[in-house]
Amino acid sequence: MEYRLFRTIGALGLVLGFFFLSTAGAAPLPTVEVTEYQGIRLGSVKDFRENSIRGVQKIDPARYRLVLDGLVEKPQSLSLEQVARMPRSRKVVRIDCVEGWSVTALWEGVLVSDLLDLAKARPSAKIAIFHAVDGYTTSLPLDYLVSKKILLADTINGIVLPPANGYPFQLVAEAKWGYKWIRWVNRIELSDNTAYRGTWEKQGYSNNGDASGPMFGD
Numbered sequence: 001m002e003y004r005l006f007r008t009i010g011a012l013g014l015v016l017g018f019f020f021l022s023t024a025g026a027a028p029l030p031t032v033e034v035t036e037y038q039g040i041r042l043g044s045v046k047d048f049r050e051n052s053i054r055g056v057q058k059i060d061p062a063r064y065r066l067v068l069d070g071l072v073e074k075p076q077s078l079s080l081e082q083v084a085r086m087p088r089s090r091k092v093v094r095i096d097c098v099e100g101w102s103v104t105a106l107w108e109g110v111l112v113s114d115l116l117d118l119a120k121a122r123p124s125a126k127i128a129i130f131h132a133v134d135g136y137t138t139s140l141p142l143d144y145l146v147s148k149k150i151l152l153a154d155t156i157n158g159i160v161l162p163p164a165n166g167y168p169f170q171l172v173a174e175a176k177w178g179y180k181w182i183r184w185v186n187r188i189e190l191s192d193n194t195a196y197r198g199t200w201e202k203q204g205y206s207n208n209g210d211a212s213g214p215m216f217g218d
């Protein structure tokens with residue numbers, strides 16, 4: 001009788017132990033990239049060329065904040081933990097640099113539109129100006145960001161974005177030239193200035209940045 005009771009308690013302990021183990025935080029991401037996703041062959045983080053205006057940026061995750069401001073009702077300053085609690089999406093998208101290379105990758109992160117919902121865009125807001133820690137900027141229309149479900153990615157091919165790829169965030173500016181894919185993003189400023197031109201755009205590169213259209217001009 002007593003033996004059976006101990007056996008039951010032991011079994012219960014085992015079950016509970018496994019339960020807690022399996023729920024104790026999400027498993028860490030693997031460090032090996034996936035090479036294929038739903039039948040699509042992917043490129044690798046090794047295929048990107050380093051061409052950043054000030055080299056690779058090193059960001060301290062504990063001190064990092066993602067600021068949402070400008071023409072918003074509720075400015076935000078989000079920690080990485082806060083962003084990590086938001087709903088997640090993933091998609092396979094190709095980046096095309098005007099310098100002639102491209103890479104197809106599996107990107108995962110949060111929707112820019114979910115970030116905008118937190119900050120509540122004022123009706124006068126037309127574009128988002130993205131800022132990065134290296135001083136780089138680029139802009140995109142809010143219509144595009146929302147209707148195309150544009151991602152702010154924190155993982156590529158199933159691994160955490162390496163510093164060279166913009167840790168903690170790179171904008172997955174689908175169908176736009178690579179210079180719209182801002183890395184090391186730390187601020188999204190909403191504006192009504194549709195004539196704003198970012199780092200590359202100021203040098204004459206297309207402001208709409210459609211990868212299917214011309215590199216230069218508006």
Ligand SMILES: Nc1nc2c(c(=O)[nH]1)N[C@H]1C(S)=C(S)[C@@H](COP(=O)(O)O)O[C@H]1N2
Pocket residue numbers: 048049050051052053054095096097098132133134136164165166170177178179180181182183184
């Ligand atoms: N902050 C920042 N983002 C940047 C750049 C940069 O110099 N600084 N270069 C852009 C250009 S021209 C390209 S083609 C892509 C390349 O990003 P990747 O190396 O992750 O593909 O990053 C874009 N984002």
Ligand SMILES: [Mo]
Pocket residue numbers: 051096097098099178179
């Ligand atoms: Mo580029």
